[in-house]
Amino acid sequence: MTQFQPYLQAGADQLGVFSVLAVPALFILLGIAGIHPLVLAxxxxxxxxxxxxxxSAVSLALLLLVSSSVTxxxxxxxxxVLLTAKFLDVKPVEVALKWNGVYGLLFLVVGIxxxxxWG
Incomplete structure (x- = not known):
């Protein structure tokens, strides 16, 4: 990960305050790809x-917490999600993105x- 730090710093410098949006987006995309949210945090x-x-460090911690929850x-x-999909005999993607997507997006916006x- 230390090899990626200069690239991440350059990206954070370019984004400025909009890095508030980039952190959760990266987190959630990696979580959907299959990396466990606790490991990601x-x-x-x-x-x-x-x-x-x-x-601030507190704002960053809040972003990681909100991102983990949404993931x-x-x-x-x-x-x-897997348990709900199995019991209702639907695909997990349908439960995760279609049923929980709007709630997750609302929760993410309020958390961001x-x-x-806060910071």
Whole structure:
């Protein structure tokens, strides 16, 4: 991960305050791809704390927490999504993105606003 830090820093410098949006987007995309949200929170938390972002440490922690929660909601590989899909005899992608997608998006927007206004 240390090899990616200069690229991440350059991206954070270009995005500025909009890095508030990039952190959850990256987190959720990696979570949907199959990486467990708790592992992502630890790895991304360590990497992002070494960068100089226009966010306070508390705001960054809130972003990671909100992103982790949304990833658990919208990931087709999450346990509750798989269990719900099995019991209702539907595909996990349908449960994760179609049924939980709007709630996850709303939760993400409120969480990002809260993290932004906090810091």
């Amino acid at each position: 630890v790895i991304l938390g360590k990497v992002l704390m070494t960068l100089s972002l226009p966010l 658990f909601i919208v990931s087709p590989l999450a346990g509750m 606003l809260f993290a932004y206004l």
